[in-house]
Amino acid sequence: MKEFEYSAVMEEFEQWKAQGLSLNMDRGKPCLEQLELSRGLLSVLDFDDCVADGVDARNYGELSGMPCAKRYWAELLDVRPEECFVGGSSSLNMMYDLVAKAWSNGLLHSPRPWSQEERVKFLCPVPGYDRHFRVTESFGIELLPVKMAGSGPDMDEVERLAADPQVKGIWCVPKYSNPDGFIYSDEVIRRIAALKPAAPDFAVIWDNAYCVHEIQGDYVPFPDILKLCAQAGNPDLVFEFASTSKITLPGAGMAVMSASEANIKYLSKLMGAQMISCDKLNQLRQVRFLKDKAHTLELMKRHGEILRPRFEAFLQELEEQIKPLGIARWTEPKGGYFISLYTAPGCARRTVELCKEAGLVMTGAGAAYPYGKDPEDSHIRIAPSYPALKDVEQAAKVFCTCLKLATLENSRK
């Protein structure tokens, strides 16, 4: 900490400011080169070949989705087609809908709708995905943070908290967790599947957002949580979600919910009041373009090749500039869209503020915590996917300057 001088760092910072930069690493948005990989998507559908398994994708019907789309997801997630409800373009929307249904009608094993409970609480592994937390927050559900480790959420804590019948569920991103990029260990997954919560309608929301999203190394196979839950006597505990937003085109992909057949049946009945069918043409478009798991994994390698240098560029700058100073630690994920960086306590918000002053927009500090409040004020989410590589390189330098400056300011207080 003493090896860098305030005046030198301040000068660096002023130089960045003078450049009038406009860099953005706010969200996990795929970059233009990644979009290019889906160029063929828009022309893959032939108007005269839109009937599959006897279902005309160009007309109403098939609430739970095109059969070929269910088979596609079943292979990708290692579940059965009957366990898949293929929806619209947004898996977040499907997760929201699940909570909304719990709120208005209750889930399969609910004694009453959640809106009629005195109080509802939800477990939020932290740091986590801000939009998950916001879903539950928007219903007035109380958010309880649970610490994440490299192997997943602190399961002792999860088991302890789940003994409270007001605790109705947990948010999980089991593979390349947002934002740490951790993969839940087999032991953690086993304990989640075997959870015995006090609430009979406890819901594990298993957002497998990055199920095939490697950036380093080979595809990492992943256990079928549905089967593990069933084996543990909890067949209806889990709701798994995924989408092709970061496989084809963001916001225009195909989302899926996978759950026990009993859950799918129960929820389909409720969803029958909500819609006639989702956009089956887009489902067919996605399946025609992505074909199957093998073809999807090939495509994901190309995504990985585009993302890898961006992650490496940022990590390398941290390695060179920050590691010798020992003022922060960070994750080095092999997949997903984010790097987590932990500053000294009290420095995250200021670092992000300084970045903004220097023309670099980062995810708001604290965003990865319930109610946007990081009690340590030490976590920063880094999203290197969207900017061009040269911009990531520059952003990394700007970031290092700001991190150093914030740390120095803090140590002078």
Next chain:
Amino acid sequence: MKEFEYSAVMEEFEQWKAQGLSLNMDRGKPCLEQLELSRGLLSVLDFDDCVADGVDARNYGELSGMPCAKRYWAELLDVRPEECFVGGSSSLNMMYDLVAKAWSNGLLHSPRPWSQEERVKFLCPVPGYDRHFRVTESFGIELLPVKMAGSGPDMDEVERLAADPQVKGIWCVPKYSNPDGFIYSDEVIRRIAALKPAAPDFAVIWDNAYCVHEIQGDYVPFPDILKLCAQAGNPDLVFEFASTSKITLPGAGMAVMSASEANIKYLSKLMGAQMISCDKLNQLRQVRFLKDKAHTLELMKRHGEILRPRFEAFLQELEEQIKPLGIARWTEPKGGYFISLYTAPGCARRTVELCKEAGLVMTGAGAAYPYGKDPEDSHIRIAPSYPALKDVEQAAKVFCTCLKLATLENSRK
């Protein structure tokens, strides 16, 4: 009634049965010839031309929709772009979502979420759209029927019932109402806009599903309900919905909610917890294909030309076979997707049953009433759009036989 003989009608019926027909007039589904009109839709998007108004339709963002899509709807519905939230493919889903938001969070002027009210009631003009009623029913909302006349719902009754603070809204299909095909009169529309309900968060759900869906004659212009409400001092009373499902491809179109800017702002904040953005690529696809109102109306003329002979064939058969007997009356709509037929009391369910025996599936009798219960058992919804013309002709004959048989059976009781 006496001019037709039971034995002759029974013989006709047995002849139909012997043919092993498989005809379906259950739902308002566009037919294959109509789908053909949108052949160009699947190839209209150029991957290199997906940025409009600075928004890249291929990436995340723009919760309330592509600006060009808002302008498209604003012109079609005679509202302002700022009053439009362009969503996914289903307007029904958007209406459901509105009720769901009222349920979990309340609307702009709600004293509390509807889930926290002792009781919530909703006005249902009858006969009406079964899926509307089912949306509110799925939340446990009590459905109160209000009689429809050729000019729209019985407004004396609506005003009387809206004086109950537990009555929170009304379902309306103002143009070519489902299933009667009536157009609300200016006087009825004016009274709806000027409604002074006891509930401060009363919602007029204005499903303009058939806003440009003429089958006979020229396009019928329609007043802007948002402006009328504002002029009557009720700016936040109404939520208008429409979609291109019956303009381009069913279930794969683009839906819109139009409401006051204050409502759009309030609901956008809630929807920000639900999703990042809808499928903007499909929004752009629809706009590129449909261009503008003039071009859309040209396309709708061609839809009308395909639908007209189907409606005429059915009506002609009724005219020839049923009118002389005086055993039913029916509507002769100039747009929309349905004909309403009214049998003598107690004959509708039996007519539909007999149709099924003879191989013709009709919408379930009573479907157009809350809880599926037509107190008179006299209403049948006829949906002639989907079958081929020759099948509509045959279905009309089968229907007439069954109607006669059911009426005869009833008179013999």
